[in-house]
Amino acid sequence: NPGKILAGELMRGVGGILMNHEGERFCNELGTRAYVVDKMFGHDQQYAKTKTWKVDTEIPTFSLVLSASAAEGAQKHVDHYLNKGLLTRIEGLDALANWMKLPVATVKAYLLEYQRDAKKGKDAWGKVTFNGVPQKDLSSEVFYAGTVTPVLHYCMGGLTIDQDGNVLNESKEIIPGLHAAGEVSGGVHGDNRLGGNSLLECTVFGTIVGKKIPIKPRNSIQSNNLQQGGGGAADKPAELRNISTDELQHHNTEDDCWVVIHGLVYDLTDFVDEHPAGPESITELAGKDGTEEFQAVHGENILEDFDPIGTFVPV
Numbered sequence: 001n002p003g004k005i006l007a008g009e010l011m012r013g014v015g016g017i018l019m020n021h022e023g024e025r026f027c028n029e030l031g032t033r034a035y036v037v038d039k040m041f042g043h044d045q046q047y048a049k050t051k052t053w054k055v056d057t058e059i060p061t062f063s064l065v066l067s068a069s070a071a072e073g074a075q076k077h078v079d080h081y082l083n084k085g086l087l088t089r090i091e092g093l094d095a096l097a098n099w100m101k102l103p104v105a106t107v108k109a110y111l112l113e114y115q116r117d118a119k120k121g122k123d124a125w126g127k128v129t130f131n132g133v134p135q136k137d138l139s140s141e142v143f144y145a146g147t148v149t150p151v152l153h154y155c156m157g158g159l160t161i162d163q164d165g166n167v168l169n170e171s172k173e174i175i176p177g178l179h180a181a182g183e184v185s186g187g188v189h190g191d192n193r194l195g196g197n198s199l200l201e202c203t204v205f206g207t208i209v210g211k212k213i214p215i216k217p218r219n220s221i222q223s224n225n226l227q228q229g230g231g232g233a234a235d236k237p238a239e240l241r242n243i244s245t246d247e248l249q250h251h252n253t254e255d256d257c258w259v260v261i262h263g264l265v266y267d268l269t270d271f272v273d274e275h276p277a278g279p280e281s282i283t284e285l286a287g288k289d290g291t292e293e294f295q296a297v298h299g300e301n302i303l304e305d306f307d308p309i310g311t312f313v314p315v
């Protein structure tokens with residue numbers, strides 16, 4: 001949903017308080033994402049009974065409220081969300097109640113209860129760590145508040161794989177030649193994924209699978225140019241023949257596309273259709289010196305995969 005952005009868990013970690021439309025807290029804000037979402041969805045009676053969310057039910061929203069000291073612990077995030085208009089800076093309890101569209105006395109009562117719980121070191125949901133608790137005088141506290149809602153963040157299900165990234169069928173047998181890595185696979189994280197572990201999964205299984213699959217070279221130009229007698233520029237520059245301006249200009253179409261880069265001539269005819277940015281950016285340079293255009297977007301190391309067919313001699 002383009003209108004939403006992920007509210008980092010840090011926001012709850014530094015002391016963000018979650019409140020519902022009545023101003024009540026309803027969970028230990030330091031619980032897992034799945035736990036907090038369950039408590040959010042639990043506001044719906046049907047879900048509370050069945051633990052199943054009906055797709056056509058309106059997704060509930062809640063207030064995330066940070067004190068000034070809590071916000072300090074997540075300053076970069078807070079500034080970012082303020083810039084995007086997703087958090088609002090609010091001075092004093094009255095203005096906060098106004099923002100929440102609730103009576104001042106209601107919001108005050110729940111915040112005072114939170115302060116008492118923090119002093120006791122425990123609340124009704126088992127929260128025992130209280131960071132960034134709003135200061136005693138709520139009327140002079142600066143709050144940062146925003147609206148939050150559950151979103152689908154990661155898909156826990158997926159293809160069953162073994163430790164080598166082979167995809168398994170329903171009988172847990174390897175499907176030959178089919179490999180998977182990343183979110184498309186399921187089961188790696190058990191019932192609930194730990195924060196940060198998805199990218200770890202991508203790199204671990206991506207590496208395992210990548211190592212066992214022989215990857216062919218991306219372009220066919222190397223062998224093509226070798227067949228024509230061209231050698232690697234770096235290895236055997238002496239063997240390259242001279243190519244004049246006149247000869248170069250004859251190879252100026254997409255079906256016969258020679259381009260000069262850094263004084264060497266490349267036959268890119270077979271490569272143009274493989275160019276990730278599209279063929280046009282190369283065919284426009286057919287029969288010409290394309291060094292300037294090439295340099296504007298590419299480093300020279302890209303040319304290591306290409307063998308020149310000659311040395312450009314501009315006559």
Ligand SMILES: Cc1cc2nc3c(=O)[nH]c(=O)nc-3n(C[C@H](O)[C@H](O)[C@H](O)COP(=O)(O)OP(=O)(O)OC[C@H]3O[C@@H](n4cnc5c(N)ncnc54)[C@H](O)[C@@H]3O)c2cc1C
Pocket residue numbers: 006153154181182183184195196197198199200202
């Ligand atoms: C807002 C947000 C924040 C996150 N933050 C974190 C975090 O901090 N740490 C963490 O570990 N994880 C995080 N995750 C989860 C993590 O980013 C993803 O699980 C991970 O990027 C998945 O990578 P992937 O390569 O497996 O899949 P994807 O990145 O989804 O790649 C799948 C690719 O396949 C392409 N594709 C789909 N269908 C086809 C098709 N039919 N043909 C060809 N291509 C196709 C898609 O276009 C896509 O490019 C976050 C996720 C979200 C949404």
Ligand code: HEM
Pocket residue numbers: 259261268275276277281282285290293294297298302306
């Ligand atoms: C003239 C000779 C050129 C050659 C041999 C060439 C070669 C390549 C190669 C090999 C890649 C893939 C790089 C990789 O995946 O690591 C690439 C990507 C790309 N090239 Fe070129 N290129 C040429 C000219 C140009 C020009 C003139 C432009 C722009 C006007 C351009 C724009 C791009 C872009 C934007 C990508 C990245 C596309 C993506 O990330 O999907 N290239 N090129």
